[in-house]
Amino acid sequence: MCEYSGKLVAWLDRELPPDEAARLERHLHSCSQCPQRIAAYEEVSATLAGYCDDVVAASSTRRRGLSIWAGAGAVAAALLLVSLIPHTSADRIMIPPPPGITPPAIAFERAHIATRNVTRRRIGNPKQVQNATEQLPEIEIAIPADALFPPGAVPEGFQFVADISIGADGSAQSLRLRPY
Amino acid sequence: MSSDSIPITLPVSCVATRSAEATTLFHELRKPLLRYLVCLGLSADDAQDVVQDAFLSLHQHLESGGSEENIRSWLFRVAHNLARNRQKTYERRFVAPLDQGTNRISYDSTPEQMVLKKEKFRRLESAIRLLGECERECLLLRAGGLRYREIADVLGIATSTVGETVDRAIKKLAEKCNV
Numbered sequence: 001m002c003e004y005s006g007k008l009v010a011w012l013d014r015e016l017p018p019d020e021a022a023r024l025e026r027h028l029h030s031c032s033q034c035p036q037r038i039a040a041y042e043e044v045s046a047t048l049a050g051y052c053d054d055v056v057a058a059s060s061t062r063r064r065g066l067s068i069w070a071g072a073g074a075v076a077a078a079l080l081l082v083s084l085i086p087h088t089s090a091d092r093i094m095i096p097p098p099p100g101i102t103p104p105a106i107a108f109e110r111a112h113i114a115t116r117n118v119t120r121r122r123i124g125n126p127k128q129v130q131n132a133t134e135q136l137p138e139i140e141i142a143i144p145a146d147a148l149f150p151p152g153a154v155p156e157g158f159q160f161v162a163d164i165s166i167g168a169d170g171s172a173q174s175l176r177l178r179p180y
Numbered sequence: 181m182s183s184d185s186i187p188i189t190l191p192v193s194c195v196a197t198r199s200a201e202a203t204t205l206f207h208e209l210r211k212p213l214l215r216y217l218v219c220l221g222l223s224a225d226d227a228q229d230v231v232q233d234a235f236l237s238l239h240q241h242l243e244s245g246g247s248e249e250n251i252r253s254w255l256f257r258v259a260h261n262l263a264r265n266r267q268k269t270y271e272r273r274f275v276a277p278l279d280q281g282t283n284r285i286s287y288d289s290t291p292e293q294m295v296l297k298k299e300k301f302r303r304l305e306s307a308i309r310l311l312g313e314c315e316r317e318c319l320l321l322r323a324g325g326l327r328y329r330e331i332a333d334v335l336g337i338a339t340s341t342v343g344e345t346v347d348r349a350i351k352k353l354a355e356k357c358n359v
Binding site for chain 1 (some may be wrong): 210214215218219223224227245290296300301304305327328331339343346347350353354357
């Protein structure tokens with residue numbers, strides 16, 4: 001076995017001190033085995049790098065496949081739920097209630113919200129309210145798409161805008177992503 | 181500029197610089213970290229979680245005035261330890277059936293090339309299973325582009341030990357893979 005055989009991998013990784021590296025490089029001109037070993041170690045390293053890429057890609061593909069199935073499952077569950085809801089409830093909303101009967105709770109809630117909106121608009125001058133809305137500070141939060149989605153699911157550089165509804169208590173009520 | 185603005189300006193600019201540094205590190209190291217963790221055996225979801233937690237720790241570390249020296253190995257060490265805490269899934273990759281791993285379709289290869297590549301990966305994976313844990317970790321960190329000194333920092337071993345371990349592991353793989 002060549003005396004330099006224990007230093008070939010370190011030389012490949014540029015981890016040898018300069019003087020030792022220079023000695024090994026001079027040795028390579030005269031040795032028949034070491035260049036072959038270096039070629040073999042380089043190939044193993046390249047195969048390992050390709051293998052790692054492959055494992056990562058396979059795991060993200062599995063994850064994406066799982067997401068698709070989970071999404072399909074959610075849609076199927078939603079459809080099943082809709083089909084199980086009695087049609088009478090939908091009919092009740094569509095048919096206006098006869099006079100003298102208390103309207104359904106949902107209709108009352110809508111009316112209540114509408115009244116509140118109207119009241120709020122009456123507080124100030126409409127122009128002032130509009131200006132105040134326009135001057136609201138916009139908060140921009142940059143979230144890389146690949147932090148939300150599996151690697152490769154979203155093209156490089158693709159961005160989303162998140163519309164966030166904030167409730168009266170300051171909590172986030174809903175979040176909707178749309179392409180930027 | 182008034183003299184009393186200096187104490188306010190300096191910390192803000194300092195925080196901004198550190199925040200920018202954390203962002204740069206995120207762009208630079210997120211993918212190598214994910215690659216390392218998935219190859220160690222974490223699922224893609226777990227790996228994403230670990231990377232997120234590691235960068236959160238980095239942010240807290242920088243915010244609290246922590247050292248910026250060897251920050252790359254610091255980040256890998258945090259991720260490595262977090263992965264260790266998820267020990268149940270940590271070994272999964274190397275006890276799972278071979279077929280679960282290398283099924284990616286490469287559109288730039290001929291069918292023959294794909295078969296050869298798959299066969300090569302099979303042999304490599306079998307050889308990796310025969311390695312010791314430290315050998316495997318050293319190799320994967322090396323594949324992630326870390327220097328021996330950084331690998332030593334991550335694993336808490338001497339740099340000379342990393343050199344010997346990498347050398348031994350590469351030779352074992354070359355022998356088992358008939359390269």
